[in-house]
Amino acid sequence: MKPAPFKLVAPRSREEALAALAEHDGDARVLAGGQSLVPLMNMRVVQPGVLVSINGCRDLDYIRLEDDRIVCGALARQAAAEESDLVRRRCPLLADAAPWIGGMANRNRGTVCGSLAHSDPLAELPAVAVATDAEIVLASRDGRRTLAATDFFVGELATAIRPGEMVEAARFATAWSGERTAFLEVSNRQHAFAVAGVAVRLDLAPDGRCRDVRIAVMGGGPTAMRIEAGERAVVGTTIGVEAARAAADAVERAVDPPTDIHADAAYRRRVLGVLTMRALQQAAGRS
Amino acid sequence: MARERVEVSLTINGRTYRDRVESRLLLCDFIRHVAGLKGTHVGCEHGVCGACTVLIDGRTARSCLHFAAAVEGSAITTVESLATEAALHPIQQAFHESHALQCGYCTPGFLLTTVELLGRNAAPTTEEIRQALTNNMCRCTGYANIVKAVGVAAAAMRGDGAAKA
Numbered sequence: 001m002k003p004a005p006f007k008l009v010a011p012r013s014r015e016e017a018l019a020a021l022a023e024h025d026g027d028a029r030v031l032a033g034g035q036s037l038v039p040l041m042n043m044r045v046v047q048p049g050v051l052v053s054i055n056g057c058r059d060l061d062y063i064r065l066e067d068d069r070i071v072c073g074a075l076a077r078q079a080a081a082e083e084s085d086l087v088r089r090r091c092p093l094l095a096d097a098a099p100w101i102g103g104m105a106n107r108n109r110g111t112v113c114g115s116l117a118h119s120d121p122l123a124e125l126p127a128v129a130v131a132t133d134a135e136i137v138l139a140s141r142d143g144r145r146t147l148a149a150t151d152f153f154v155g156e157l158a159t160a161i162r163p164g165e166m167v168e169a170a171r172f173a174t175a176w177s178g179e180r181t182a183f184l185e186v187s188n189r190q191h192a193f194a195v196a197g198v199a200v201r202l203d204l205a206p207d208g209r210c211r212d213v214r215i216a217v218m219g220g221g222p223t224a225m226r227i228e229a230g231e232r233a234v235v236g237t238t239i240g241v242e243a244a245r246a247a248a249d250a251v252e253r254a255v256d257p258p259t260d261i262h263a264d265a266a267y268r269r270r271v272l273g274v275l276t277m278r279a280l281q282q283a284a285g286r287s
Numbered sequence: 288m289a290r291e292r293v294e295v296s297l298t299i300n301g302r303t304y305r306d307r308v309e310s311r312l313l314l315c316d317f318i319r320h321v322a323g324l325k326g327t328h329v330g331c332e333h334g335v336c337g338a339c340t341v342l343i344d345g346r347t348a349r350s351c352l353h354f355a356a357a358v359e360g361s362a363i364t365t366v367e368s369l370a371t372e373a374a375l376h377p378i379q380q381a382f383h384e385s386h387a388l389q390c391g392y393c394t395p396g397f398l399l400t401t402v403e404l405l406g407r408n409a410a411p412t413t414e415e416i417r418q419a420l421t422n423n424m425c426r427c428t429g430y431a432n433i434v435k436a437v438g439v440a441a442a443a444m445r446g447d448g449a450a451k452a
Contacts, residue, residue, distance in 0.1 A: 001332035005290045008310035008356050031357060038352040039333035042313075051310070053357040079346070103422025104403065105340055105347035191422050 003041035007050045014059050014139070017052055017166065022141040024050040026163040031055070032075060035102065035110035036118040052166075060168070063087060069135070069171040070094070078107040078115070078125075090174045093132055093201055096183040097124040103191045113167040116152070119159045119223060121258065122194045124185070126153055126224035131199040131216035132172040139168035146171075153223035176203035176212060182283040184275045185218075188262065194219060195263040198251075198275040202283045208238045210284075215247065217272050219263075220255030227254045230276060239284035247280055248273040295356045299324065300368040310356050315339040317355035318365060326366040326395050330424070337423030340396035341365050347403045366395035369402070378402065381440035382433070389427035396423050401437050409445055413438065 009024070011017040021028050027049040031037060040046040054060055054075055061075035063084050070091040072081060081087050082098035094112075101107055101115065101124050115125040116136060129136070129149035136152040138145050138161060152160050161167065175181075185197035196219030203212040215230040233246035257268035296305045297317060304322045318327045318341065330338035332351045339350040342364035350363075369376035375383065378401050388394045397420065404411060404419040411419065416437045417430075425433060 002313070002316075003311045005309065005311055007291050008293060008354065010357065010359075031354075034352050034354075034357075035334060035349075038354075042333050042351065051354075051357075053354075055357055056360070103337070103347075104419065105337065105349055105400070105422060106334065108346040109343070109348050109352070189421055190418070 001042050003038070004044055004047040006041075006048055009050060009052045010056050011052065011054065012056050012058075014057055014168070017054050017057055017060070018139060018141045020050075020052045021166060022164050024052070028052050030074075030114075030117070030166045032114040033077065033106075033110035034114075035106045036114065036120065054166075065090065065174070066171070068174050070174060071169050071171045072112040073169050074111065074113045074167055076112050078102075078110045078112055079104070081112050082107060091132060091172045092175060092179065093181040093183060093199055094125075094128050094172060096181055097128045097197075097199060100124050100183065100185050100187075100190060100194075100197070106191070113170050116149075116170055117159060117161060117167045119153050119155075119157055121156050121222050121224070122196075122219050123224075124183070124194075124197060124199075124218060127197060127199045127216040127218040128183070129153075129170060129172070130224045130226045131201055131214040133214070134173065135171040136167055137169040137171065138162075138165045140165040144168065149224075150226060156222040158222075176201070178202070178204040178206070178211065180204055180283040180285065182279040184279045184282070186271050186275065193260075193262050196220065196257065196268045196271045196275065198272060198279045200276075200279040200283045202234075202239070202280070204284065208284070210234050210237055210239055215251065215276060215280075217251060217255060217276075219268050220251070220257050220272055222258075225255065227251045227276075229254055234280060239280055239286065241281075244277045244280040248276040251276045293356050295359060297322075297355060297359065297363055298361075299363040300365060301362075308355060310354060312355045313351055314341070314353040314355050314358055314363070315350035318350060318363070321355075324365050324367050328392050328395055330392070335424070336393070337396040337400065338393050340399045340423065342399055342403065345403075345406075347400055364399070366398055369398060377443045378405070378437075378440040381436045381443060385432050385436035385439055387428065387432040387436035388425075393423060393425045393427075397425070397433055401440060404437070405441055405444060410441060411437070 029048040229250035230247040330336035
């Protein structure tokens with residue numbers, strides 16, 4: 001339970017970090033909070049030759065409003081996002097989901113971007129990223145590129161990050177004018193491995209009609225998934241029981257959940273349907 | 288690969304400890320073997336059990352999930368900081384009086400988790416206490432007395448003697 005030897009590089013700025021990644025092309029991993037990477041290293045599932053710790057890069061530690069998006073820099077801790085007034089007001093789904101990520105000790109250290117880069121199919125933040133139309137900013141010494149969250153998550157623990165690149169920031173869409181949100185999850189303990197979870201954003205008109213909606217699920221497949229068929233079932237409605245049930249049915253049809261020690265695929269599928277119904281009704285203020 | 292060694296200087300409980308260590312040395316092992324502070328216990332070594340919980344810059348963290356060399360410049364606080372020569376910390380006193388430990392292996396992690404909780408919420412409800420402790424494992428007590436002890440500690444630290452167990 002001790003990691004294999006590695007070389008540690010501790011840059012003091014974004015520029016230095018990108019230079020270090022370029023120099024160790026392919027054999028380097030970025031270390032931010034380490035809450036996913038270090039367990040894998042301790043178990044020697046992962047044995048990077050070089051770790052580039054960005055913990056000293058103050059210029060990557062920010063949460064700010066930019067071009068009408070909530071932008072979390074690579075060193076923004078999950079606890080900082082959870083406690084940020086800006087996040088609570090302008091991207092409430094991120095604050096709703098944060099308490100589910102892990103215990104306080106994990107959220108104090110784990111970063112928002114680190115969780116996205118890890119792309120665990122049972123993690124909360126990828127589902128939040130999908131539900132908030134997030135953009136993932138990838139940086140290397142050669143420049144920047146920006147991907148939609150749905151293009152960034154490629155598979156289980158797999159993303160579009162290329163050698164020499166790091167996630168520099170995640171840019172979450174700000175809330176709609178009539179935004180109502182819900183994040184629901186089932187797990188054996190709140191901070192244990194999740195069975196499944198659902199993230200919902202609604203844009204409700206003053207008359208209660210749903211003008212726009214996002215439904216994203218975790219535990220429905222190898223990555224967080226947006227379920228557009230479910231969204232079509234509720235948009236334009238006042239989210240009554242029938243519409244919510246139709247969305248839940250669409251979710252159950254769209255997902256292909258994994259089986260593991262915590263739950264089998266059939267149970268996960270059912271849980272995702274039930275959580276979808278509950279999340280829609282909770283967000284619409286009906287529960 | 289060559290076992291790279293780096294000079295690491297850490298401030299633990301206000302005192303500075305320096306050594307040349309491997310980059311891969313975990314913070315918990317630096318605390319135990321370089322600083323000689325054996326109150327930080329190592330359990331699962333992959334962030335699940337909470338026994339190795341310390342404070343990094345005043346906030347709880349798993350010391351088994353950090354490399355000593357990567358937390359230079361941070362202030363580390365361990366369980367040894369709680370008691371004085373003369374008296375246990377009120378949280379330790381409450382754990383003692385409420386029988387909130389048996390073997391004691393997990394206790395340092397619970398104590399520091401409670402320090403953080405009570406620092407943010409001086410009067411937590413039972414539900415809030417349980418919520419704050421979900422990430423720490425105890426295989427002896429069944430948790431009931433730990434939850435009770437945190438409530439007793441909170442009352443004592445508020446100066447509310449009537450709530451003493």
